[in-house]
Each structure stands twice: as C-alpha cells, then as structure tokens.
Amino acid sequence: MEITTTELGLAARVQHLTKTFGLGDSAVRALDDVTVGIRRGEFTAIMGPSGSGKSTLMHVMAGLDAATSGRTWIGDTEITGLSDLELTLLRRRRVGFVFQGFNLVPTLDAIGNILLPFDLDGRRPSAVERARVDGLIETLGLGARLGHRPHELSGGQQQRVAIARALATGPDLVFADEPTGNLDSRSGREVLSLLASASRDRGQSIAMVTHDPGAAAHADRVIFLADGRIVADKPRQSAEEISAFMLDTEIAAALGGTALGSDGVRA
Structure with a gap:
C-alpha cells in the first residue's frame, strides 16, 4: 500500500522534480532532480542565491507552475497533471500566499482584500471563519484600517493585510515569497513573527522563500539550494550560521563546484 503524504506528515512534497526553461543550447535547468517535503505545522525557509531555483521550487510546489518532469503533491493530493481549474480550486481552498509585492487589489479596501478568498469561492465566511478573520484583524492591528485602500496604507500595513488574507480561510499550507x-x-x-506564530500557535505549515539570513533565522528548518539542487537541510539556524554556510557554498562554487552533502559537509 502506498504511504500517503498525510501519513508521512507532509503538507507538500515534490519527487524527482526537474524544471527546464528554454530549448536546445539555450535551455536552463532551474531545478535538477529535487526531492523534498514541507512538514506539517513547521515554518520552513527555502534559501539560496539568485538563480538557485528557490522561487521556481515554490511556484511548482504551489501549483503556480508546471514541472518539466517529476511529481508534486499538496497534502495527499497529487497535483501533477491537474487542469488549471482543478489547480485553481485546490489553491483557493487549501493554500495561502504572501508575496513580496503584497498583490492587493487596489480598488478594494483592506477588509475587501482580506475577504477576497471567500468572494472568489462564491460564498460568505461561516461563523467560525468570520471569528478567525476577526481574530486576525485584532492580532494584526488592522481594526482602524479596514476601510483604507492599499495606497492609503504603509508597506507594513499592506503586508499585514496580505497575511490576514492568506490565513483567512485557515489553509493548511502558506507559501511566502x-x-x-x-x-x-x-x-x-513583525511579519516574520506573525508567520512564525501561524505555525507555532495554529499548526499551519509555512514555506518561505528568502535570500535574507535574518529572515530565515525565524524558521524551524532551513533548506539551502544551489544550482537547482538541495545542498543542505538544517534545523533552526542563527543568522550568523546561515550567512557562514551561504558564504561557504559560494566559495565552493567558485572553486569549481565542490559538492556539498545534504548535511552541508563537502563530499
């Protein structure tokens, strides 16, 4: 009998994932045979230099992009080969997103943006969901800003609205780019503390792509990518430890691509 990702304790996973952009001599392999899972109730940081494949990995795991080869699951649902409509419904109901550019709808006020996932799903929040939204608004200090549109909010306030929107439906899995x-x-x-709290207090799985060692230090687990491959998978690290490992990885690459094992030790 096949072991499901639920039984494995994984909120998402990819298996032998490869992603190539372009054709022929100009083809670029952004991901190269990656197998990894996001554990339930854990805050995971995905790190790597520019061009390492970290954002591509997140996009494929979230069903925002298709792999060239390999398989992808969200929970115990394999999303490889799902139609665009099936993917849209799955993401809307089970996954939250927080982006660098906030991605708020400029014509909607803060509460309209927070409730957008329900509107897109063609329904109103249940009593339980409305209580969750009210709790998020209070926790995020947005009560006095609900009637403001994005251009009337600071960057930090816009990102708090985006986090409230991402958590409003109580998704098992939140991707933060x-x-x-x-x-x-x-x-x-403040934003990192809120994401850590969602994982610690609500049991939600957070997968955050970042290049910032200080941000990654808030996570329970740090996955390092380089040249489309996972080069290390470590438990909670300090910003200094993360910076040192990143520097070591870059030096190894400059010296000719010396391989690093999954524990971060040169092979």
Whole structure:
C-alpha cells in the first residue's frame, strides 16, 4: 500500500522534480532532480542565491507552475497533471500566499482584500471563519484600517493585510515569497513573527522563500539550494550560521563546484 503524504506528515512534497526553461543550447535547468517535503505545522525557509531555483521550487510546489518532469503533491493530493481549474480550486481552498509585492487589489479596501478568498469561492465566511478573520484583524492591528485602500496604507500595513488574507480561510499550507523584501527592518520582523506564530500557535505549515539570513533565522528548518539542487537541510539556524554556510557554498562554487552533502559537509 502506498504511504500517503498525510501519513508521512507532509503538507507538500515534490519527487524527482526537474524544471527546464528554454530549448536546445539555450535551455536552463532551474531545478535538477529535487526531492523534498514541507512538514506539517513547521515554518520552513527555502534559501539560496539568485538563480538557485528557490522561487521556481515554490511556484511548482504551489501549483503556480508546471514541472518539466517529476511529481508534486499538496497534502495527499497529487497535483501533477491537474487542469488549471482543478489547480485553481485546490489553491483557493487549501493554500495561502504572501508575496513580496503584497498583490492587493487596489480598488478594494483592506477588509475587501482580506475577504477576497471567500468572494472568489462564491460564498460568505461561516461563523467560525468570520471569528478567525476577526481574530486576525485584532492580532494584526488592522481594526482602524479596514476601510483604507492599499495606497492609503504603509508597506507594513499592506503586508499585514496580505497575511490576514492568506490565513483567512485557515489553509493548511502558506507559501511566502520574499515577504519582507519591500519592508523596513521593523515591519519585516513583525511579519516574520506573525508567520512564525501561524505555525507555532495554529499548526499551519509555512514555506518561505528568502535570500535574507535574518529572515530565515525565524524558521524551524532551513533548506539551502544551489544550482537547482538541495545542498543542505538544517534545523533552526542563527543568522550568523546561515550567512557562514551561504558564504561557504559560494566559495565552493567558485572553486569549481565542490559538492556539498545534504548535511552541508563537502563530499
């Protein structure tokens, strides 16, 4: 009998994943035979230099992009080969997203943006869901800003609205793509604390792509990518430890691509 990802404790996983852009001599392999899972109730950071494949990995895991080869699951649902409509419904109901650019609808006020996932699903929030939304609004300090449109909010306030929207439906899995990239350091720390709290207090699985060692230090687990491959998978790390490993990886690459094992030790 096949072991499901639910039994494995995984919120998402990919198996032997390869992603290639372009054809022929100009083809670029962004992901090269990647197998990895996002554990339930854990805050995972996916790190790597520019061009390492970290954003591509997130997009494929979230069903926003298709792999060239390999298989992808969200929970115990294999999404490889699902139609665009099936993927849209799955993402809407089971996955939340937080982006660097906030991605708020400019014509909607804050509460309209927060409730957008319900509107897109053609329904109103249940009493339980409305209580969750009200709790998020209070926790995020947005009560006085609900009637404001995005251009009337600071960057930190916009990102808090985006987090409330991502968590409003209570998704098992939240993908965050450089969520602090457009924020000042104080707002960035607040956002990271909110994501960590969603994992710690609500049991939600958070997968965050970042190039910032300080941001990754908030995570329970740090996955490092380089040249489309996972080169290390480590438990919680300090910003200094993450920076040192990233530097070591870059030096190894400069010296001719010396391989690093999954524990971060040169092979």
